[in-house]
Amino acid sequence: MAGDVLDGVTSDPVRMGWMQGFPPAPDKLLLASRADHMRFPMIRWSYSNMRQFVPSRRVAAGGEGRPFERALCHDLGQVSFVPLNADAAVTLEQSLTQAFTDGILVLHRGKVVFERWFGVTGPETRHIAFSVTKSFVGTVAEMLVEEGRINPASSVSDYLPELAGSGFGDATVRQVLDMTTALDFSEDYADPNSGIGAYSAALGLTPRPVDYAGPIDLASYLPTIGKAGAHGNGFTYRTPNTEVLAWIIARTEGKHFADVLSERLWQPLGMLGDADLIVDQAGTSFAGGGLNLRLEDLARFGEAMRLGGLGVIPEAVVRRATHGGDPAHFDRIRYPQLPGWSYGSQWWISNNNRGCFSARGIHGQTLWVDPAAEVTVARFASHPTAANGANDPLSLPAWAALADALSS
Secondary structure, three states: OOOOOOOOOOOOHHHHOOOOEOOEOHHHOOOHHHOHHHOOOOHHHHOOOHHHOOOEEEEOOOOOOOOOOEOOOHHHHHOEEOOOOOOOOEEHHHHHHHOOEEEEEEEEOOEEEEEEEOOOOOOOOOEEOOOHHHHHHHHHHHHHHHOOOOOOOOEHHHHOHHHOOOOOOOOEHHHHHOOOOOEOOOOOOOOOOOHHHHHHHHHOOOOOOOOOOOOOOHHHHHHHOOEOOOOOOOOOOOOHHHHHHHHHHHHHHOOOHHHHHHHHHHOOOOOOOOEEEEEOOOOOEOOOOOEEEOHHHHHHHHHHHHOOOOOOOOHHHHHHHHHOOOHHHOOOOOOOOOOOOEEEOOEEEOOOOOOOEEEEEHHHEEEEEEOOOOEEEEEEEOOOOOOHHHOHHHHHHHHHHHHHHHHO
């Protein structure tokens, strides 16, 4: 397919024939050794099948959950809106393929009113959520803060002496939670020589170069990140913050983070299925983006946050997570499509008059909650561009149009 320009229809993984047959034809075979699982258009298949490419640890469900009631409104697919920086309107249905959507659930007042599946993704698929994972981590951390188990004003090195000499050493836990740490780390997905490239190499998400001599797990990589500036002066999105946060959680609880996630959220919220959390070769969780879960369970998490925690997540935690961060600290240059927003407790907060908040992951993974409209949107995608700036012009007005339609 070299040289071809593929869109959301022509890149459909069934149409492309990835991994079909027993065994698949050589030109349709996806291999972790070639990093096929992280390259477009192969990601349209691999993001729904990540356990086949990288090791993971189970996040166990309790078997007590029940599916959301369905009250499908098929006309919602024809809701129209004008994308940001565009002149012509599109329908929601059109926008889904344009955004390379794999699955979407829209809930209104706790019922599924719109549901679509594409390619190889379905209700039982464990699709990678990428940085949506961070909001699960932040929520668990805030729960431990609420219990007095973690002091947000304490230094990271108080919990993790291994990081005393790193850029994290004198940062507070709150600064890590809100990503206002000052680190010598660049998160440029388009630059293989950036910090995110070194982080990925240590994690082992893709094959390392033959002559690679760097860290081979997260615990040996994180101490190598230096400091650059003063902590607390502004928000800069850097995934290693979340890895440090999950390490603090695991150290505090004395359990693997996947087990903490199961006990704290998966089982008490009644998630319908087990999830899978990617781990490095030492078994450490990829907490910055390694959660693979069912779309309905992602929506369930959003609904729990919308409804004040459902007795599982303390209401004070929900308030901090959905109203936190400082808009004055927000990175307005990097996120021009998010004016007035803030980032806190590993959540994205709109600060608009509807109280919207979101969990966001690269390639289009989304959990969007609009409390005023009583709407929760959960979406999986495999957009060819990692940064959300590529799909926000479609997605942000789509969620607003859905809320307007359902509110009326």
